Amino acid sequence: MHGKGLRPLALLTALTLTAAYVLVFFWTPNDADQGFVQKIFYLHVPMAITALCGFVAGGIAGAMYLRTRSSAWDLRAYVAIHLSQILAVGVLITGSIWAKASWGHWWLWDEPMLVSFLIVFLLYATYQVLRFSIEDRERQARYASVFAVVAGAFVPINFAMVRMAQSYVHPRTLGTTTGGMPGEMMLTFVIALAGMALLFVTLWKYEMASKSAVAQVRALRLRLLGDDDPLPRRSAAPSL
């Protein structure tokens, strides 16, 4: 079911991301202040926004699980959070590279945006551990959903608090009082953001399809082999 429409979606994602990065390197002008290094912005910021939205989406799916008790929602939350964690690793590494190039340091502990993102990442790093520590599948899904809802609510609050903080060492390129980015840069950024969001949705569907296939094979094996089938080993991943 989740594999339906995956091929056109993957093609659209590849086209959008290719178009975005062709625009980044061959059309968008270099930043007047940072120069060529600012090209990292078109990768780092869309990845960060998509990762944070993915965490919030995981929270919404978690809330839906608590409402319906359908294991499909638990799986949706798990896959969204898992993908967001991978993107968050990318955000931390690319952000660190950008920081070294423009500030001369790999990491600044007094910069709220960096530290708050690290806190969010570390918070979600406990998600898999929490799941793995609970053997009973129903209890695992319930506790993980509560975690996803609470952590998902923390993400936008955390982001808003950082935006309201006084220190603005981190470049604020979107919605600044001085007018923000020029047109070419904004257009390229929007396409890169759309590409990253499409990539997230494509990989989400891909992983959902894969997990559904595993569950179907397991159900078939159980029907065919009955009690001879060995019990599935303990896992952090939900079972359908």
Added chain:
Amino acid sequence: MPALPLDEAGKYVAAAYLVFLALLLIYVSIMAGRLGRVERELSELTADVEARDRAREPEHVS
């Protein structure tokens, strides 16, 4: 800090984009491995079903 010259900035930009590409490739290869495992399990199940059908055939004949 003043903007880095292109030859120096290029290294950082390339590194950032390569990190993204590497993450994507690692993810896709792990998923491909899992898909391979599902395919193997499906083949095993198909073989089990065929063996079961073959074992039942003489009963239908008699």
